[in-house]
Amino acid sequence: MKAIEGFNFHEPTPVQREAIPLALAGRDVLASAQTGTGKTLAFMLPLLNRLLDNHRPGLRALILLPTRELAAQVSTTAKECMRATHLKPPALVIGGESFHLQERALRAGAPFVIATPGRLLDHMKQRTLHLREVHTLILDEADRMLDMGFAPALREILRNMPGERQTMLFSATLPREIQQLTHMALKNPATVRLAPEGTPASTVNQVLYPIRQEQKNDLLLSLLRSTTIKSVLIFCRTKRRADHLSRFLSVNDFPTGTMHADRSQSQRNSALEGFRLGRYKILVATDIAARGLDIKGVSHVINFDVPMHHEDFVHRVGRTGRAEAVGDALTFASPDEEKFVSAIERFINRKLPRAFIPDFPYQRLPVAAPQKAFSDHFGKRRGVRWGRQSRIHRR
DSSP: OHHHHHTTOOSOOHHHHHHHHHHHTTOOEEEEOOTTSOHHHHHHHHHHHHHHHOOOOSOOEEEEOSSHHHHHHHHHHHHHHHTTSSOOOOEEEOTTSOHHHHHHHHHTTOSEEEEOHHHHHHHHHTTSOOOTTOOEEEEESHHHHHHTTOHHHHHHHHHTSOSSOEEEEEESOOOGGGHHHHHHHOSSOEEEEOSOTTOOOTTEEEEEEEOOGGGHHHHHHHHHHTSOOSOEEEEOSSHHHHHHHHHHHHHTTOOEEEEOTTSOHHHHHHHHHHHHHTSOSEEEEOGGGTSSOOOTTOOEEEESSOOSSHHHHHHHHTTSSGGGOOEEEEEEEOGGGHHHHHHHHHHHTSOOOBOOOTTSOOSSOEEEOSOOOEEETTEEEOOEEEOSSOOOOOO
16 A cells, blocks of 8 residues: 555555455456556456465466566566565566576575466476466566467466466456467466457547658658647567667757667667656657557657557557546558558457548549548647549659
8 A cells, every 4th residue: 555655646546446355355357458448457356465465485376478578567566566565675687697597586585486488487497496386476568469479379378377266357358269278277267358459548638640652761750740749659560670760860969769689688678667667758669569558648659550450449548648648649551451451450340530631742642532630739620531643743
């Protein structure tokens, strides 16, 4: 309760209100809620309460997450919640960090581990930890773990855990692929589903800009130069495109951080920390930054590339408009990406309003479509579609 007061939280979010009593009662929980709605505390608070009630030494709980950054974020939240307790800090077991220091934290008697699957298996193989006495397992963003190819690792981890345990699975989406994992890991779970599948947060204003692929850079510069942006997170489909876009923005006087899987852990940490502290107003990333990361004050998310998987759109958009704040999500869609846009619109059960910039030198001019006018942070816009042969040339 001291930690909650320190966070300046006065009432639980809907997912916390629904999930915490179930978790305290010892039930397995399968929870789906919009990103940015407080899922981390929904599992962290009941876990810490159980650890405070159980004074037995040794490793008692395991939290598995898909990425190093998300694991580090959850570890920070856990330490903030534990500040006024007698509990020892958790062991953070992730790749890219010292195996020896992680082993030392485990030997010091960490009551629970926050880990990514690959590095956890490394420790299990080296016999630096075992899961025989773990009574609580938490799977956060489990669908992403499956997307990243961790299914065999998850099966191996589950085989080495006690059958009698409490398991909680939290995610913003619950696609069909996750059902097999649910049947394998959970027993008669209580289901918490607070939003229709694929529903982005209602506080996010969304708009789509039709644009040819070769003009995306120019459109991005036009928007950045014409708008006061507090902080913008830009998503690219590939690591190479993220690097190219970062260099392009830096050359055009927009200091930019870059985050993707080919960068070293120290580079990724530096980019993320620089963005959080305001050294960079722009962070260009692949979908490694789309899941779960809580970066306060992101005013805009820009999908420079339309995601190929519709679930990723919800996660990307969820990086803004968090904790009931208002945010803007912009998507640049070239003609060859319209098939991905259609899949996203079916998934979220709504049409994304199209928009264009009247003074932008389009190579192929978007033509007004029969959609209502709307406003966003860039002023009054109209819905659009692509014209057949119309062109506009630079003067």
